[in-house]
Amino acid sequence: MLSVVLKISARNVWRQKKRSFLLAGAIAFSMFVITIVNGLTGGVVDNIRVNFSHALGGHVFISGSEYREQGIVYLIADEQALLDSLAHYETSIESITRRSQAMPSLIFGSRQAMQLVYGVDFSEEDKLLSSLVVTQGSLERVTDEQTIILPRTVAERLGVEAGETVLMRLDTITGQRNVGEVIVAALIEDQERYGISAAYVNRSYLNSLLGLRPEEYQALNLFLTNMDDADEVGRGFREALGVPQPATLADIKEMDEEEAVRELFGMARVEEIEPWEGIKYQVTTINQIMEPVEAAVNVLRTIGLAIFIILLVITAVGITNTFRMILIERTKEIGTMRAFGMQQGMVRNIFLMEALLLSGGGALVGFVLYGVVSLVLGQISWDTMPAMQFFLDQGRITFDATAREVVLNTCLILAMSLLAANFPAKAAAKLSPVKAMSSNL
Amino acid sequence: MAIIELTDVRKVYTLGKTEVHALKGVSFEIASGEFASLIGPSGSGKSTILNLIGCIDQPTSGVVRINGTATNGMNDRELTTLRHQTLGFIFQSFNLIPVLNVYENIEFPLLLGKTAVPKAEVHDWITYLVEQVGLQDHIKHRPNELSGGQRQRVAIARALVTRPAIVLADEPTANLDSKTGQTILELMKKMNEELNTTFIFSTHDSTIVGLTDHVIRLLDGEVVEETFQGRAAAEARS
Known part of the structure; x- marks a missing residue:
């Protein structure tokens, strides 16, 4: 039929x-x-x-913080111990980048601008370098100690061009004021409107300004073999490191209004910060950033x-x-x-x-x-x-x-x-x- | 034995506020294997009777029996099944399915049945019918590639393909020239004799009545004359 x-x-x-x-x-x-x-x-x-993952240096981001007398210090002090606790996920990890970061004032002449600056080891940042869209200068000399890759919009605000020197004023991890000098190696297309606007300098140089040792870093970033596994791996990392999982929609529904607003808008509960021993980790995935x-x-x-x-x-x-x-x-x-x-x-x-x-x-x-x-x-x-x-x-x-x-x-x-x-x-x-x-x- | 039996059949159509009495108490019987004709002028009730016998319409009153079964009160599914199993149709304007070729048009009624017939058997039977109606050279042709006479031959083969007990033909020669009409009637007569299928056709052409065994003459929705000739007359006498 x-x-x-x-x-x-x-x-x-x-x-x-x-x-x-x-x-x-x-x-x-x-x-x-x-x-x-x-x-x-x-x-x-x-x-x-x-x-995003190239700009941020990975798919899963682990940062560490210690509570010291002078305040909270962001630092991953013992990489081996951290990697040992993540050994179960070894096959999911393609490569690792290690970064420090600061929010210094960049000063050129009479102008200044606050800017997020990542301290990176350019030898392990192939993906970052290949994704940057250079509008002025070049990436050839980025491995020089005191160079900076600057977003174009920031350079315009400062009135600086490639090859010129800017001052970088920041606080060390112990809270003291410090100043350094960097040469603008390249200007890159800015992604500020999409939530990322970062400058990049050598990690060892940024560390020296922050008061960290050259080999130290604040965030361990992992590129996974499959980016789609980011949430699952992130969940596993949190379990392995004893980090609380981010609240789910069901969790938020059960919270009272004030608590839910805090959770949804990421407001810290200042009154709950208490001194702690050792390193406290925070695990973030690319998907959380992409939300x-x-x-x-x-x-x-x-x-x-x-x-x-x-x-x-x-x-x-x-x-x-x-x-x-x-x-x-x-x-x-x-x-x-x-x-x-x-x-x-x-x-x-x-x-x-x-x-x-x-x-x-x-x-x-x-x-x-x-x-x-x-x-x-x-x-x-x-x-x-x-x-x-x-x-x-x-x-x-x-x-x-x-x-x-x-x-x-x-x-x-x-x-x-x-x-x-x-x-x-x-x-x-x-x-x-x-x-x-x-x-x- | 009567294969078709109409008892006091009346049919009233309502056209707006007017009632048209198409049939006014018609009664007659047609025996199995007869080559019968309904004759009369336009509006005499020929097509209405064919529609009632063909189970595509229901009488207002009276009883229509096909193979001894009264069609009154049957639902659409039962009537459709009865049509498929017992009846074949030949229409004045051929009514072939335009998207099917000659072979497919003839095969079509067989495909509507629930019982599966072996393909080879179907093919042999259709080939036989195609040869009988003389269309073996046009088997792949679509209806629009055929003449009127050829189309009516396809319609005859299609009407016979399910081996129905009864074939109803509504003015089968009306759209054909007289010579082709004569050939078509002779073909129908031949199939009637070879397959012993009961043929009933309506016509207002009294010249072709000579070929039929049983003539039912209608006027204004009533049977005015019923005559038997040839085989039917002999059987009636016996």
């Missing part, structure tokens, strides 16, 4: 080529739009995540979905009208089929199958179109647009529509078509054979 329904439906679809192409074309356009939006946002999120970006991208996705649904509704109206027209055109044919013993259900199924074939074909065409467009756009280099680089992979747009999204959108299209064709299909099934036979059409 299914083969009969399929054969007649397929030929009916093919019978009115122009009309079928128009309907399937509308469906293909809807599918293309939603898939391109999904693919683009998915690709952008992936690229931002990768570029605001993901939220922004989700807004885009929601807009895309809304456009998709509007297009689907318009197409659904088109399908209903077309099938009502088909019902009138095929009244006699339906009567003939019913006369020869076709049950009502089969008549209905022929109509529904036609709708499925049209929408399935349209969805397939839309997906193929997405594949072609993404392939073509993926070949174009956008190197001339530095502001875009944070969204791109090596200067190129990437698309990442997940199978789940594609399947979900296809199911939505198919369901909408069935719904739209259902009314005319039922009407066709209920058509009285005698009325159908006496039709003059």
